[in-house]
Amino acid sequence: xxxxxxxxxxxxxxxxxxxxxxxxxxxxxxxxxxxxxxxxxxxxxxxxxxxxxxxxxxxxxxxxxxxxxxxxxxxxxxxxxxxxxxxxxxxxxxxxxxxxxxxxxxxxxxxxxxxxxxxxxxxxxxxxxxxxxxxxxxxxxxxxxxxxxxxxxxxxxxxxxxxxxxxxxxxxxxxxxxxxxxxxxxxxxxxxxxxxxxxxxxxxxxxxxxxxxxxxxxxxxxxxxxxxxxxxxxxxxxxxxxxxxxxxxxxxxxxxxxxxxxxxxxxxxxxxxxxxxxxxxxxxxxxxxxxxxxxxxxxxxxxxxxxxxxxxxxxxxxxxxxxxxxxxxxxxxxxxxxxxxxxxxxxxxxxxxxxxxxxxxxxxxxxxxxxxxxxxxxxxxxxxxxxxxx
Amino acid sequence: xxxxxxxxxxxxxxxxxxxxxxxxxxxxxxxxxxxxxxxxxxxxxxxxxxxxxxxxxxxxxxxxxxxxxxxxxxxxxxxxxxxxxxxxxxxxxxxxxxxxxxxxxxxxxxxxxxxxxxxxxxxxxxxxxxxx
Numbered sequence: 001x002x003x004x005x006x007x008x009x010x011x012x013x014x015x016x017x018x019x020x021x022x023x024x025x026x027x028x029x030x031x032x033x034x035x036x037x038x039x040x041x042x043x044x045x046x047x048x049x050x051x052x053x054x055x056x057x058x059x060x061x062x063x064x065x066x067x068x069x070x071x072x073x074x075x076x077x078x079x080x081x082x083x084x085x086x087x088x089x090x091x092x093x094x095x096x097x098x099x100x101x102x103x104x105x106x107x108x109x110x111x112x113x114x115x116x117x118x119x120x121x122x123x124x125x126x127x128x129x130x131x132x133x134x135x136x137x138x139x140x141x142x143x144x145x146x147x148x149x150x151x152x153x154x155x156x157x158x159x160x161x162x163x164x165x166x167x168x169x170x171x172x173x174x175x176x177x178x179x180x181x182x183x184x185x186x187x188x189x190x191x192x193x194x195x196x197x198x199x200x201x202x203x204x205x206x207x208x209x210x211x212x213x214x215x216x217x218x219x220x221x222x223x224x225x226x227x228x229x230x231x232x233x234x235x236x237x238x239x240x241x242x243x244x245x246x247x248x249x250x251x252x253x254x255x256x257x258x259x260x261x262x263x264x265x266x267x268x269x270x271x272x273x274x275x276x277x278x279x280x281x282x283x284x285x286x287x288x289x290x291x292x293x294x295x296x297x298x299x300x301x302x303x304x305x306x307x308x309x310x311x312x313x314x315x316x317x318x319x320x321x322x323x324x325x326x327x328x329x330x331x332x333x334x335x336x337x338x339x340x341x342x343x344x345x346x347x348x349x350x351x352x353x354x355x356x357x358x359x360x361x362x363x364x365x366x367x368x369x370x371x372x373x374x375x376x377x378x379x380x381x382x383x384x385x386x387x388x389x390x
Numbered sequence: 391x392x393x394x395x396x397x398x399x400x401x402x403x404x405x406x407x408x409x410x411x412x413x414x415x416x417x418x419x420x421x422x423x424x425x426x427x428x429x430x431x432x433x434x435x436x437x438x439x440x441x442x443x444x445x446x447x448x449x450x451x452x453x454x455x456x457x458x459x460x461x462x463x464x465x466x467x468x469x470x471x472x473x474x475x476x477x478x479x480x481x482x483x484x485x486x487x488x489x490x491x492x493x494x495x496x497x498x499x500x501x502x503x504x505x506x507x508x509x510x511x512x513x514x515x516x517x518x519x520x521x522x
Contacts, residue, residue, distance in 0.1 A: 160476070161404045164497050168410035171502040177417055200498045207476075218481060264480065 006125065007035045010055060014047040014073060015040065015062035015089065020112065024060065030117035036124070044068040051077050056084065058124050061106075063090045074106055083135065085127035107131065149214040156206045163203060166196050205337040208268075209320065212344045219262040219348060226259055226298065226369075227252035230289055233270045237278065245283035248274070253291035257298060259369055265345045272338040273302045273365050280326065281306030281362070297351070297371050303364040308357055317355055318343040396513055399441040400424040401431040401458065402474065403450040407497075411445060414502040415509060427451055428458030435462070440469045443512055446491070447474045448482045456485055464490025470512050 013024055021040045028038050039056070041047050044065050050056065051073070059077075061070035070088045077086065085107035107127035110120065170193045172178065174186065181189065211217045234250055241248050277287045285305040292299050307326040309317060316322040321336040339353075346353045351369040358364040398415050402408040403426050416422040423438070425431050427450045435441070448455035455473060464471060473486045475494045483494050495508065 160498060161407065165404065165406035165410055167498070168407065168414065168502060172410070172414060172417075175502050177413070177502070204476075204498055220480065220484070 006128070008037070009035045009057045009124065009128070011036050011038050011058045011060060011124065012047075012050055012056040013038060013040045013060045013062075014050075014065065014070070015060070016042045016065050017062070018042070020062065020089075024120075027115070027117045027120055031121045034121075036121070044072060047073055048076055051080060051082055054082065058084060058128065059086045060110075061086055061088050062112075063088055070106075083131065085124070085131050087123060087127055146214065149210045152206055152210040153214070156203045156210065160200065160203045160207070163196055163199050167193070167200065170196060202335050205335045205341065208341050209337050209344075212341060212348075217345075217348070220264065221260045222263055223258045224261050224263045224266070225256050226291055226300065227254075227256055229263060229266060230270060230291065230300065233267060233274060234289065236271065237274055240275075241278050241287070244278060244281075246278055246281060246285050246287060248278075248287040248289065251288070251290040253293060253298060257293065257371060259298065259371060261349055261369065262345070269342045269345050269367070270300070270302075272342050273367070276338065277302055277304035277306065277363070277365075280304065285362075294368065297369050300367045300369075301364060302367075303358045303362060305358065305362040308361055308363050309355065311357075314355060318353065394513065394517070395419045395421060396442040396509065396516075397438075398422045398509070399431065399434060399444045399469075401426075401428065401444060401450070401455070402447045403427055404447075411505070414505050415445075418506060418509070420509065428453030428455060428461075431458055432461055435467075435469075440467045442469065442516065443509065444469045444471045445474060445495075446471055446486075448486065456482060456489065459486055459489035459491065462490075470516065472508060472512075 011028070013021055015021055015024070021042075025038050025040075028034060028036050039050075041050055044067075047061075047065075051059075059073070061073050063070040065073070070086075070090075074086055088106045088109040089112050090109050091112055107130065108123050110123055115123070170189060173181070174189055174193060230250060230252070234248055238248070274287065274289065281287070281304045287305075288301070288303045290301045290303075292301065309324055310326065313324045317324065318339050319336075320340045322340070323336040343353050346367060346369070349369055351367060354366045354368070356364045356366070395418075398420050400408060400411045400415070400422065402411060402424070405426075408424050408426065412422050412424050423434060423441070425434050428446075429452050431444070431446070432453070446455045446458065453461075459471070470493070471486075471491045473483060473491045473494045474497045475483045475486075476497055483491075486494070493508065493512075495505070500508075
């Protein structure tokens, strides 16, 4: 609503006292060239219906509403996405109300019996104006964030294609397409290949995060045997783990309990967690992956005997671009996006991820997933992709 | 057993990648043709007939991979279609499968030897199918 042309403002009074309604109506009618239309409900239940219907521009809410209070109305309205101003009408004795109502994001308050038509219309006007400015600011921030996501997405796409070409050309040389290399040449080119792989991983992480942050990530839910999925991820990483002289043990959940999850996304989530467990551990250490049953879901625990995480840094673990300093962080590299992305994917499945130290040394990550499919996402069946090369 | 050379078609708009795929795939004696978009691919197939394998990029100018598959009608052709994909192209991969694609390759992951392994796998599948 533009405020220069304030007109047709629909005001809902939520008040269980008809006399108060009549009085407020009288006050509103006294406003010169009044743009206000006043409607009235007298109970918490009726107010909820009107809030659901979302037909009003401003709400005037009596603090005392039978067994409820005006703050209950605010508590109901805000999670339901109502951003219109709520102005609390209070009695003289409601002393700590100002603090409470502001805390609950009421726009303002008026003390009953002490406001006239000028104060009422001014309060409504300024409440609407503040909301208008706030909405504009939010829209601007959303637009900025969208531009940022788009920028990251486009630039990452542009970076990825040449990096993929570098991978193929270096790959050809390393695989002997143009003749044998001497050990020094092989070693140098291998370093170049590994750097390029890192670059591709960074670009891919940036794209994955941009996709999740922009809300474009669609889940492809399918009934998934979590034991099989974890076995697959472990098998994919077995060679690397062996090469680091580490061992990995897997304890599956029996009997099998299928989960409705995005299989491909969780393949990457577990890949990331197990890869971290290995990368941040020295040789001769053990990684454990275990699936256990909970009341309403299952828990996948990935524990290692690695460098662990400084207690002062643990709160930043799932933040975007969080690089946690430890004795291996420089060597390992990484973008600080993997755990952030994993958490976002787990959140989208109504699950959670938690961290705990693994005794005196090492880390434990717990991924908890509900057995019921998340309700907010559509289940999409798709053609079998068992022949995909990842 | 000597390998039977196959006819391969690469559909990839990036010149460097297109060239790299040509070099990799032709290293094993296969006949490799390459084009830069879906429209050129349709024209190539109309002139030269069905290749054994089509390596198809999804995001291309003029006619992208999905557009190509819609016009190509995989059911009336004998080619095996391998889609080049990326992590963020899951939706397009799903659509490509519905339109007749047989496999997908994550571009940023597949090294030269993996591409050659795919060709060998497909060659084996086609040999078994043709003998059956």
